[in-house]
Amino acid sequence: MHISEGVLSGPVLAGGWALSAVGVGLGLKRLDYDRLMTVAILSAAFFVGSLIHVPIGPVSAHLILNGLLGAILGPAAFPAIAVALLLQAVLFQYGGLIVLGANVFDMAGPAVACAFAFGPLLRRAGKARAVGAFCCGFFAVLLAALLTACALALSGEGFVATAKAIVVAHVPIMLVEGAVTAMAVGFLAKVRPELLVHAPTR
Amino acid sequence: MIDELLARGASPIHALDARCRLTACLLLSLPAAMAQGLAAPLGILGLGLLLTLLSRPPLGVVLRRTAAVNVFVAFLWLFVPAATPGEPVWTFHGLTVTREGLDLALLTTVKANAVFFCVLSLLATIPAPALGRAMTALGVPAKFSFLFVFTYRYLHVIAEEYGRLVVAARLRGFAPATNARTYRTYAALLAMVLVRAYDRSQRVYQAMLLRGFHGRFPSLDRFRAGWPDKVFLCLMALAAALAAYGDWISRSGHA
Structure with a gap:
């Protein structure tokens, strides 16, 4: 779900950069050098994970995984997503530097918000954790699609139809993300519970 | 799959200081992304193409990536021309394509490609470790x-x-x-x-x-900005300023 360069209007681009700078700044402030390496390598794992194409009916879509990243990293998901998107710009030229701010906020904002909203559920056991993880995956994509759509719609009346199409197209992806996030969190809770302890408590 | 296909090379672009290339990429992208008329992004697109030629990339890579960027642009062409209100040009099964819609789709296409070629020639040619520094x-x-x-x-x-x-x-x-x-x-x-x-x-x-890590990496190779780097950066800043000024003139001309 990338917005390409050249679509958004000046104020939306500037707003995206400002919000992302604040998010990255806050995320980095809480992140000390002991955990930096872990965040970097997990960010790489997410970059790779988001290249996974899963079949959904007749088509396939790639996973976004911002909800899972938020569930594991908490606020540090913000800089992690920023880094991954910058790398996509450098390696594949998906979006340039100007639209990067908006794209980072669209993806990372929902990731961190969901981590705070459903973090307490993630720390419980059994069904509550599965529900929390599903919500993380589902709502992170839903919010990301809505933010992307808002950024488009705010940039011009002509983009409103595109914005609606983006939200509708992401409904099946939300369900798959929710399911995959729930199963992945269940797996991690069994195999490496310490990976989940950085989810925010409040 | 995830190789830096453009980062190594012996072209004049690769020889430039990484800081200058990063700054120039930002400077050129800005007026192209913010423009409201076609002239400024077209100018930057021309300059971006010239820089891309100078960086001597493998043709296949450039073509593949150009295609990838324009998939999203093609998606916009499906929706934008018929969704923008304005003077109708063509009606088809209840969908009305407007002049404003076509203009907006065209402007978006030029802007997206202008920034793309700047990133391709100036940012993608920097190896990631150098970009970090x-x-x-x-x-x-x-x-x-x-x-x-x-x-x-x-x-x-x-x-x-x-x-x-x-x-x-x-x-x-x-x-x-x-x-x-x-x-x-x-x-x-x-x-x-x-x-x-x-x-x-x-x-x-x-x-x-x-191995004694304490938060920073001492690096052996230093950045060195000689006069070609400075001249290049000045030229790019001049081009960006020209584009921004041209767009501003055309905007106030219409008002």
């Missing part, structure tokens, strides 16, 4: 550059690990389809990649501490 030199927080450099460093390792797991799954008869089993398998694959990435990060960090 260039960002720090230009005031980006050191922790962010650290994350960037190490995410890049481990991308290939993790991708290889994931590839191995996929091969193992396939050898055991895994065929993706739309069912719960597929999603469970992907979730397990993904979680396994994360577990291994986490374990690896612990080992790497311990190894770094053992």
